[in-house]
Amino acid sequence: MDPDDSRPDAPPPPPVPDRSGGRGSAAAGPGSERTEPARPEFWRSPIRGPWLTSVLGAVLLVGVPVMFVTGLLSYAAYNPDLAAVNDQTPDKGWLGFYLFSWPTDPSWLYRLTQGVHVTLGVVLVPVLLAKLWSVIPRLFSWPPVRSPAHALDRLSLLLLVGGALFEFVTGLLNIQLHYLFPGSFYTLHFYGAWVFIGAFVVHTAFRIPVMVRALRSRRLRTEMRTSTAATLPEPPDATGLVPPRPAPATISRRGALGTVGLGSLVLFAVTAGQSIGGSLRRTALLAPHGQQPGSGPNGFQINKTAASVGIRASDIGPQWRLVVRGPGHERVLTREQVLALPQHEAALPIACVEGWSTADQHWSGVRLRDLAAMAGFPGQAPEVFVESVERGGSFGSTVLRANQVQDPRSLLALRVNGADLSPDHGYPARVIVPANPGVHNTKWVTRLTFGAAS
Amino acid sequence: MKAVRERYGASPLHLLLVLCSFALALYAGVRLLKGDTVGVAVWFVAAALVHDLVLLPLYTVTDRALQLLLPGRGRRTGTGSGWVNYVRVPGLVSLLLLVVWYPLILRRVPGFQLTTGLAPDTFLGHWLLITAALFAGSALCLLGAMVRGTRQRKGQSRPEARKG
Numbered sequence: 054m055d056p057d058d059s060r061p062d063a064p065p066p067p068p069v070p071d072r073s074g075g076r077g078s079a080a081a082g083p084g085s086e087r088t089e090p091a092r093p094e095f096w097r098s099p100i101r102g103p104w105l106t107s108v109l110g111a112v113l114l115v116g117v118p119v120m121f122v123t124g125l126l127s128y129a130a131y132n133p134d135l136a137a138v139n140d141q142t143p144d145k146g147w148l149g150f151y152l153f154s155w156p157t158d159p160s161w162l163y164r165l166t167q168g169v170h171v172t173l174g175v176v177l178v179p180v181l182l183a184k185l186w187s188v189i190p191r192l193f194s195w196p197p198v199r200s201p202a203h204a205l206d207r208l209s210l211l212l213l214v215g216g217a218l219f220e221f222v223t224g225l226l227n228i229q230l231h232y233l234f235p236g237s238f239y240t241l242h243f244y245g246a247w248v249f250i251g252a253f254v255v256h257t258a259f260r261i262p263v264m265v266r267a268l269r270s271r272r273l274r275t276e277m278r279t280s281t282a283a284t285l286p287e288p289p290d291a292t293g294l295v296p297p298r299p300a301p302a303t304i305s306r307r308g309a310l311g312t313v314g315l316g317s318l319v320l321f322a323v324t325a326g327q328s329i330g331g332s333l334r335r336t337a338l339l340a341p342h343g344q345q346p347g348s349g350p351n352g353f354q355i356n357k358t359a360a361s362v363g364i365r366a367s368d369i370g371p372q373w374r375l376v377v378r379g380p381g382h383e384r385v386l387t388r389e390q391v392l393a394l395p396q397h398e399a400a401l402p403i404a405c406v407e408g409w410s411t412a413d414q415h416w417s418g419v420r421l422r423d424l425a426a427m428a429g430f431p432g433q434a435p436e437v438f439v440e441s442v443e444r445g446g447s448f449g450s451t452v453l454r455a456n457q458v459q460d461p462r463s464l465l466a467l468r469v470n471g472a473d474l475s476p477d478h479g480y481p482a483r484v485i486v487p488a489n490p491g492v493h494n495t496k497w498v499t500r501l502t503f504g505a506a507s
Numbered sequence: 508m509k510a511v512r513e514r515y516g517a518s519p520l521h522l523l524l525v526l527c528s529f530a531l532a533l534y535a536g537v538r539l540l541k542g543d544t545v546g547v548a549v550w551f552v553a554a555a556l557v558h559d560l561v562l563l564p565l566y567t568v569t570d571r572a573l574q575l576l577l578p579g580r581g582r583r584t585g586t587g588s589g590w591v592n593y594v595r596v597p598g599l600v601s602l603l604l605l606v607v608w609y610p611l612i613l614r615r616v617p618g619f620q621l622t623t624g625l626a627p628d629t630f631l632g633h634w635l636l637i638t639a640a641l642f643a644g645s646a647l648c649l650l651g652a653m654v655r656g657t658r659q660r661k662g663q664s665r666p667e668a669r670k671g
Binding site: 148178189200201205206209211212215219222226230231234244252254255258308315339347477 | 514515516517521522524525527528529531534535536539541542543546552554555563591592596599600603604606607610611612618619623624625629633634641
């Protein structure tokens with residue numbers, strides 16, 4: 054039952070049993086001028102082969118398109134086509150061809166799409182790493198270029214692998230607020246995704262037949278019952294993944310896939326709670342927003358505290374005023390005057406581009422469409438330019454689309470969960486709009502200009 | 508058609524699709540590289556190179572060292588698959604968590620508390636406890652396998668199926 058015995062065309066065993074994992078003597082032979090990893094014999098793992106690669110590839114084939122689509126949706130959710138101030142990638146050109154008015158229904162829409170985007174990204178890390186491990190011999194395949202097609206393929210693979218790792222690394226760093234990368238996250242992650250996806254489509258288009266054939270070559274159920282002792286290499290084939298001189302198996306395919314699955318499961322367990330919220334938030338032991346920031350009515354997740362964006366006590370003290378403007382109209386209101394306007398309630402979540410979100414909070418304040426009426430738009434409300442007292446920063450101001458202003462749940466909120474907003478949640482007043490990305494629910498609002506973006 | 512295939516090395520369809528993807532990559536790429544061109548290019552290429560030429564060899568060598576340290580196929584424990592996996596599976600999962608969440612675990616994010624209002628010092632402890640739980644779980648699995656192995660050997664004095 055030695056692995057080699059089962060293979061009809063196995064090469065003759067080496068004269069000296071090589072237990073050091075391929076670092077044997079650089080014996081003369083047809084491959085002697087190659088560097089070590091370029092010799093197929095260098096790669097010893099008996100579980101490497103088209104079947105294992107295809108199982109991992111099939112998972113990514115489902116996961117990556119979901120990541121890409123939810124990523125594109127997140128960009129659309131910012132309504133970048135509405136105003137320059139909403140657009141983090143104004144040079145996008147045709148890459149924004151698909152943009153549409155982001156809806157306000159259901160109110161948890163952005164919670165869902167962005168929670169899936171980030172959590173799935175985290176969960177796919179072990180699958181991606183295992184997939185790359187499974188095909189590593191191909192990186193060193195010899196000769197390095199066999200034909201023009203092979204040369205183009207390798208260049209495409211650089212975009213594929215470089216792009217995948219670039220997207221995962223920038224994404225993972227961004228959700229941990231570790232801004233190491235050379236430029237704006239939005240620019241890098243958005244354009245990087247487009248560089249990657251072209252290579253991904255090419256790769257899948259030409260590998261799907263190979264993948265299907267490989268998946269059919271072995272039954273998953275059989276593999277899931279095969280022990281390490283009974284684990285044999287796949288028959289050698291044209292993919293070059295099967296090692297010609299395999300070492301004895303130290304783990305079965307079941308064990309390898311199980312380890313990857315366990316990795317994904319553990320990552321899910323320590324991450325997903327920050328997007329589900331409620332009592333499950335505590336389970337997100339390693340995710341950035343797994344803790345509860347204090348207790349009481351304002352004890353829910355904060356994207357950026359007042360201190361971190363330079364809000365001074367004088368900005369939001371008694372001198373604070375709300376300016377409501379429209380063509381030919383301007384009203385300046387104190388907080389008491391805003392509180393004296395008809396107050397409405399809405400139960401809405403906060404959902405961040407970083408993937409975390411909160412359950413519905415109970416907000417109360419003035420409807421944006423009532424403020425639009427005050428600014429000279431008694432009928433259909435137009436879009437509104439919202440300005441915060443924040444100085445500088447990417448999201449000190451934003452434009453909300455007419456459908457967002459029109460929604461009866463869209464508020465200029467003054468209170469949450471029965472108490473005044475805390476400074477960190479945007480006291481004296483903040484915007485809250487259903488299904489809106491968190492950074493567009495502007496805090497510390499001081500001016501609303503209706504009909505400004507057109 | 509056949510001549511193209513022989514000379515080019517693949518179907519002409521391959522050429523068209525690859526060129527299409529390169530054009531798209533260039534269209535997005537010039538936008539990606541605007542600004543810190545060298546920095547972004549280095550990040551993009553280094554992402555692949557660092558993984559393939561540093562990270563992967565590093566964990567492979569670590570794994571080889573582990574196998575040298577814990578040789579054999581677990582014949583004495585009767586676990587069949589060798590007990591190296593009882594170390595490397597929890598070890599791998601623990602390292603995976605560290606790789607994904609290292610900025611928080613190793614406190615590399617200077618403004619975390621100021622920005623979020625959350626404590627920055629809980630992650631290392633959580634990771635260590637999760638690691639402890641993973642190894643404890645693995646120990647229980649190994650114990651179970653050892654007990655099963657002992658029972659099997661007692662129940663039937665059948666010789667081992669595998670040889671050399």
